[in-house]
Amino acid sequence: MNVMLIGAQGSGKGTQAQLLEEQLNLKPCASGELLRDAIARETALGKAAKPYYDKGDLVPDELVARLILERLQELDGANGIILDGFPRTIAQAKILDELLAQVGQRINAIIYLDVPRQELLDRLSGRYLCRAHNHVWNIKTHPTKVPNVCDYDGSELYQRVDDTSERIAHRLDIFFNETIHLIEYYKEQNKLIHVDGNQSIEEVHEQIMANLRSDLRLTSNDEYAAS
Ligand code: AMP
Numbered sequence: 001m002n003v004m005l006i007g008a009q010g011s012g013k014g015t016q017a018q019l020l021e022e023q024l025n026l027k028p029c030a031s032g033e034l035l036r037d038a039i040a041r042e043t044a045l046g047k048a049a050k051p052y053y054d055k056g057d058l059v060p061d062e063l064v065a066r067l068i069l070e071r072l073q074e075l076d077g078a079n080g081i082i083l084d085g086f087p088r089t090i091a092q093a094k095i096l097d098e099l100l101a102q103v104g105q106r107i108n109a110i111i112y113l114d115v116p117r118q119e120l121l122d123r124l125s126g127r128y129l130c131r132a133h134n135h136v137w138n139i140k141t142h143p144t145k146v147p148n149v150c151d152y153d154g155s156e157l158y159q160r161v162d163d164t165s166e167r168i169a170h171r172l173d174i175f176f177n178e179t180i181h182l183i184e185y186y187k188e189q190n191k192l193i194h195v196d197g198n199q200s201i202e203e204v205h206e207q208i209m210a211n212l213r214s215d216l217r218l219t220s221n222d223e224y225a226a227s
Pocket of ligand 1: 032035052053054057058060064086088162171
């Protein structure tokens with residue numbers, strides 16, 4: 001089973017992806033995360049992607065597609081993948097169809113986390129990640145118990161280089177001008193599950209699970225961690 005999450009920066013994609021990974025034994029495939037890793041390891045691809053990433057621009061399709069293909073090929077015992085952050089344009093959606101065909105896979109469910117722009121701005125300016133595993137926290141809406149220390153693994157928190165107010169606005173513009181067209185694209189294909197992302201983390205997760213249970217006819221065997 002392969003699931004795709006579409007949503008603007010700050011819509012809760014990363015948080016919801018982590019919950020679905022655990023519950024459905026899915027392997028994460030977050031393009032931003034894969035890029036951050038390649039940039040930190042200073043691979044050739046990471047070096048080529050860095051100037052785009054740092055400005056909050058879209059990294060060229062062929063670089064991102066290479067990372068996604070590698071990920072699709074290494075499931076490591078998971079039931080499928082959870083795509084988060086790819087595709088971001090119609091061109092990338094078409095590339096994804098080609099990549100999936102190459103590995104004989106398809107996307108079973110596409111979830112759009114709908115959150116108003118002002119709420120996204122508020123959330124992003126308070127967002128912090130933990131150094132060890134990139135668990136997502138928010139000093140306003142989802143704080144850690146001890147300031148600056150991850151509840152899960154005790155590591156220090158940091159703010160992303162592209163989470164400055166100017167870059168946040170630029171990245172949201174890209175989402176609302178370009179990525180938003182994916183909603184119509186997948187709606188026309190009857191594949192879209194529209195979820196109100198402006199609710200608590202638990203409510204959003206429950207709404208996603210309720211949709212997946214009915215659309216994909218999940219059995220308790222599929223709900224790995226819950227069974
Ligand atoms: P994210 O962590 O999803 O917010 O992505 C962070 C940054 O990585 C974006 O601002 C882009 O520079 C780059 N990026 C992530 N996914 C893509 C993608 N599908 N296409 C192009 N660039 C991407």
